[in-house]
Amino acid sequence: MDKNNLKYTTVNMLSIKNLHAGINGNKILNGINLEVKAGETHAIMGPNGSGKSTLSAVLAGRDIFEVTQGEITFNGKNIFDMSPEQRSREGLFLSFQYPVEIPGVSMVNFMKTAINEHRKYKGLEPLSASDFLKLMRDRKELVEIDAALTNRAVNEGFSGGEKKRNEIFQMAMLEPKLSILDETDSGLDIDALRIVANGVNKLKRPDNATIVITHYQRLLDYIIPDFVHILYNGRIVKTGGKELALELEEKGYDWIKNTEESESNL
């Protein structure tokens, strides 16, 4: 009885159960289990091809991936009942590994449309032009993004670092409940990495959560995770605290590969 009550009071924001997914008939995810609660930061690490980006794409609702088995709930709702835009309005944010350029569409216009869609979903009136611009200014400072960037078309002609910063800026604007940072550190120099990580840390609140997907331990010096999961062959093979990332850095991914293979030979 007590146990049941406890279960209800600590509701998971995100709950992934036995997720299997693939593309064009190739299986990539082979039974992922993951629970994320508000206030937590999870890091998912793994070698190339382990399924990290597939996991984030499936969560965001990219339809080129087929989910063959398993369930995912977000805020207690079945995520597969929701379109990608509904998931976004529910508070799921994906910082893209490769942010997309949209020529001709200004950042201001893009963000304004996005914000007002989110507000409409919550039953709020659209933001007035002056309130919107104030919000933009405020968030630009938070993530230390160049004012000029927001006057340009979405990601068009942005450098790799500027694109990643722009992702964090959009995250700051939309104030998601769950942010998934898909290799946000790739292509960043050390200064840009610090700025991006600072932005993420400033946005952290007790009622939101973050999943950081990365190859390297380096980012986790700045964004301190509560849990580190190691993804290999489409499964989470190891979970630990932040020290697991250090151990992985030291021993390399071969350590995981070797333990996995010796176990499967048993």
Added chain:
Amino acid sequence: MELSTYFRINAANTGQFERTLIVADDDSYVSYLEGCTAPQRDENQLHAAVVEIVVMENAEVKYSTVQNWYPGDKQGNGGIYNFVTKRGICRGNNSKISWTQVETGSAITWKYPSCILKGDNSYGEFYSVAVTNNHQQADTGTKMIHVGKSTRSRIVSKGISAGVSNNSYRGLVKVLKGAENSRNFSQCDSLLLGDKCGAHTFPYIEVDNPTAVVEHEATTSKIGEDQLFYCNQRGISTEDAVALIINGYAKEVLNKLPMEFAVEAQKLLQISLEGSVG
């Protein structure tokens, strides 16, 4: 002076053959806007209009069209054949003709608003957005004929194709022997939605004066799945994302329309492309 007209083909099995002549006297200015619609019918109907513009010294004519004749149904049945002659002459020095068109309707459009730049320092402009969806065909463009000295022309054409439609830009820039120091800039962009539509450009350039400078730029792009998904991930529905991208793309032309029509034209683009993605 601001003028506005509206054309409608109401009766079945008829054609419409109107004729418009505008003469702008010395130092005058007129802005003329025409809109066209027709009800849905299964039979094709013909619209063959002639528009002629004469512009005298220091005068300017701005001619804007929002063409939304019935385009036929999804299978390509019915719709208006829109075969139109539009031409203008900048007769006086320092005269100007500006054609702006938003072409969203008609089963087939053939239309090449042109300018004969006869007066010295005269200026011709052509701004066009042509949208084709389903089985529509649009073949449109302009002719800029530079006769006088220091004549200038500017062409901005934006084609948007969806469904199984075909959209062509066909244009001529001709610089005659006596057109010293004349100048042309052309930009022809095509945007594709889906993988069954076509975009074509046929720019003809004939230059007989070595002091002329003629520039032509062209791009072809496609609204990609990844762009739409990126918008979706930020909470923007696919339909709104397409509208956002299209309006960004056509902005330069829509801005040339009189204010109140720019908003209308934006909505029209959206409606014409409804259901063409996703």
